[in-house]
Every structure is written in structure tokens, then in C-alpha cells.
Amino acid sequence: MILVVSLNPALDVTHHVAGVDWSGVNRPHEVAAAPGGKGLNVARTLRALGGDVRVAGLAGGVTGEAVRAGLAEAGVPGTFTPIAGETRRTFAVVDQHRHDTALFNEPGPTVAGGEYDEFLVLYEKSLGGCAAVVLSGSLPPGVPQDAYAGLAARAAAAAVPVVLDAGGPALRHGAAGGPAIAKPNLAELAAAVGRPLAGLAAAAGAAAELRAAGARAVVVTLGGDGLLAVTGDGAWRAAPPAQTAGNPTGAGDAVVAGLAHGLVLGRPWPERLRHAAALGAAAAAAPAAGQFAAADYRRALAGTQVTEWQDG
């Protein structure tokens, strides 16, 4: 079983509007609401791959109830430690005339120390039957910035490998917990090492630094250009076929799901990366995060090239 940790889940509300009036009253012709946040997108993708997946997280208020209910409806079992604060919403306005999307992300509730301690008890118990843990997404206010380091260290103590997907301080601290794979995008990697990264060689150098800080492998997502992986067994580039414009959030989460799935299946790195990059490409083409079409996945898998990468 793969345990996906989602400390700051969200209810993603999407309004489809034909020609938005940004200073007036709009009547969306289509409204969708689904559980979101990066962790839940990863969990749904793993579920769609046929993986045995379970979510552990924090949820509160009626929005937390909506997240619980929506996840159960999607067939993903989850245990959320109750919190007094109200789980956040994200609100997307899709303008179908201008092909433009505006996103409004609420910050998330403040979590009390005792609430996070309760979550830790649940998390430790869940590690028993785990093949891998995925730590993904932002930390809500009140959860310590080095929380992912603690969760990764607890998993390492139970001999459970961790896939870490986070940015900023959560990534920097998290690497110290010794995750099997850290997956930043280029901007997150640059923020973690504290300098701009121009070109693949600079990215590979920064990935090596993250490995020196504790991560056993680093997979960098490069948007439409695929992946760069720096591991103890070597370094690789995975390039998917030419992409259409798509959903970048969904793509990154699908790569994480692909990496966790390949890790649990014991796929060698080149094959693991080929699947992860293809899943990312298929998810970028899907309308909502956490979804992909099986035909797109198969097509991308056939078209993805994995090559050994050498500096210079």
C-alpha cells in the first residue's frame, strides 16, 4: 500500500464562464467541485493506475467534509485527523472565450500543535503496512516547516521509502529526512539552492546538492521538456513527445504518482522515468488535475525517449 500524506487538502471549485466580466455579475454555465491539493491529485492518479493507495491528512469544517466525501466517491480510502480550522478552497475561473484561467488559492487553516501530534500518531500506525510514502504539497500554517523531514525520517526508520514533492523550505528541510526521491520543478529547485538555474547542467548541479543534503535521488520536472533525474545509479533525461498546452499542476502530480508507482514495482530507473514522464504528458492533456486518458498515456509511453545524461 502507498500512503499519500495530504496536510493541506483543498476543495477545488471550478467555474466555467463564457466571456468573464471582471467588474460585473457572471453566471457560470458549468460548476465543478472536487477534492484537490497536490497529495489528493497524486492519490487519484495512483488509484487510476490500479495502485493500492490510502490518504492520511488533516481536514476540518464543512469544506473538510466535502473533501472526505469527494475522495470516498473517487474510490480512494482516506483517514483525516479532524482540525478545528476550516479546510481551504481553491477557486478557478475558466474563461472559455479567452481560453484563460484565473486561480484563487485560499491559504489553508491554522493547525494547532495538538492536532498535528494526533496526525503523527495516525501516521506512525499507518507506516506498518506501507510499500512507500508520498509527501506532497504545501504545509498549512501551524505545521512546522521541517515537518516533511520528520515524516521522512519516521518512514526511513520503518524502512519505507519516501517520494517528496514540495517547494521552498519544506523541500530544503525535507531532503534532510533522507527521501528515496525528491521531485522539485525547476523553480522549486532554484529556490531550494538559492540561485537561478540556467540550463540542464546547472539543474544537475543543484540536484547533486540536494542529494548531498540527504535525498537519495532527485527528479526535476522541466515542464513540457520532461524530466532530469540524478540518482545513485546514474543520471537520465526523459523527453515526452511534443506536447499540446495543458494543465501544469496536474502534470507534476502525475509524475510523482508515476515515480511512486515505479518505485513500488521495482522498475529500473530508465523504465520508471519513462512511465513517469509519459503520465505527466497524459495528465497535462487532461481537463482536471488527478485525471488522464489511458489512450494518451499509452501514446506518450511509446513516444517518450529516455537517455543517459552526462554533464558537458
Place this chain on the structure above:
Amino acid sequence: MILVVSLNPALDVTHHVAGVDWSGVNRPHEVAAAPGGKGLNVARTLRALGGDVRVAGLAGGVTGEAVRAGLAEAGVPGTFTPIAGETRRTFAVVDQHRHDTALFNEPGPTVAGGEYDEFLVLYEKSLGGCAAVVLSGSLPPGVPQDAYAGLAARAAAAAVPVVLDAGGPALRHGAAGGPAIAKPNLAELAAAVGRPLAGLAAAAGAAAELRAAGARAVVVTLGGDGLLAVTGDGAWRAAPPAQTAGNPTGAGDAVVAGLAHGLVLGRPWPERLRHAAALGAAAAAAPAAGQFAAADYRRALAGTQVTEWQDG
């Protein structure tokens, strides 16, 4: 007790953003969520006036739960008949740099016939202890377009006067139920009689038609220009002092609350209109619908002129 009917309540979510990126990711620095929909705004204003008020309506899903909880928190008792559909949200994005607000109003859940029948049983029971009924706001899909006519007729049979605030077919049909007061704005009145209305004389003529159709008095809101009332006792204009730009939804709902309050207190028409217009002006100056500052109300009351109105 004044019974306020709210068949299509909403959870009003407001995001305050400093400089919106309409094609990117925004992080609102302030998020508010409160029960809304016109009926609930009227109920909160009546509560703030010290009125004995109760809400009856339809609510479903976790958003319905949020509406129930928020209303109880505001000190307004309410009974909502449960429905299988999910109560709607409205989203307001307030751009604090451009002083612009974009509103996104979800359509509301489809109500099943049996659910509306259950509501009718609750409504009939509630009429016993009623001094007045307020019928306010849109009808959700599935509720018959002449629902307000039926509710008004039932109230009339129980000798309970009705204040009707609706637009379009709901207003046209509702007038036939014999409400004590119908309160359209100018656009709603024009839609009800099926022609544009230029000038006060045209509005008074259309109001007289609505009276002929069954409404015993018609009070037309004229935005910042106050009210025009056509009643069996005469016709009046109520003009509040010069206004600052404000919240037009809140203003109309406050006028309805003022009219219902004055009706129950037995205030003569000129005094009733003076209070209603002043409440509207005070509510227009408040940041959110259903609110007003007592000092603004007192000031507007002193400055509002009520004059008899005569055609020509």
C-alpha cells in the same frame, strides 16, 4: 414574528486580492464566507433592527450545512427542509487595487417536487404565529415559477401580509397571490410589464399595472434616487441624502427589511418609506450585504425626504 422565505440560499465566499492576475495564480490575503442570498440578507437586517425573525427555506449538502451554521452564528433561527442537491455558492473577487468586484453566481441545485411539497408543509405550519411573510430572491430550478403566488395566497388565507421581492416571472406570477407590498427595482418592474420604463411617470404606470394584477402596494427602488411607492392610500417618493457608491444588492435587501418592519409596526406609509429608504442608503455604504452601521442609518433617516407624488 416575521417569516423570511429563502428557497435558494447561498454561501457567499469573498476573496480580497491586491491586484488580480486574471490569467494566473492569486493568493487572496483575506477570505470571508457568510450565508447569503437575498432572503438571508433581509433576515439579518431585520435581526439587526431588533425584529423577531425566522427563516424557512431549502438547503442541501455541505454548503447547505455551512449556510445553516452561519445563520445560527448570526443569531437568526432558521428551519431548512433538506434537499438532495447541493446548496449553491457565490464567489466575489474584490480587487483592492482597481476597486473592482467580479461576482460569480452558481445557479442553485435542482429541487425535487417531493422536497418542495415537504417545504410547503413546514411553511403552512409556520404561518400560525406570523405577523408578516417576506418572499425574497430567485427560485432554484425545479420549484414552479408561480411558487411565490402560491405562498402569497396561502399567507393571505391565514391573514398574514406578504412582502414580495422578486424579478421576472416570479414577480409577475407572485403579484397574482395578492401581496401587501411588491418591491421590484426599475429593471425588474420593466421586465414584469414587458417594456422599457423611462421616467417616474412610466414607473408609476407600470406599478399601477402590478397593483391591478393583485399587488396591494408597489414600492419601486430607484438605486441612489430612493423609492417610488404606489399604494391604495396614495403615492410617494422617498429620496435619501446624496449617496456614496456602494453595495446595490445589500441596499435593495435592506429596503425590503425596512418595509416589512414598518408593515409589522403599523407605521403609516410616509414614515415606513422614510425608514426603508434610509436603511437602503445605510446598507449601500456597508461592506457586505445584510449589514449596516447604526450611525449611517440615523444620519440617512434625518436626511431622507418623503413627498407625495402626483403624475404630471
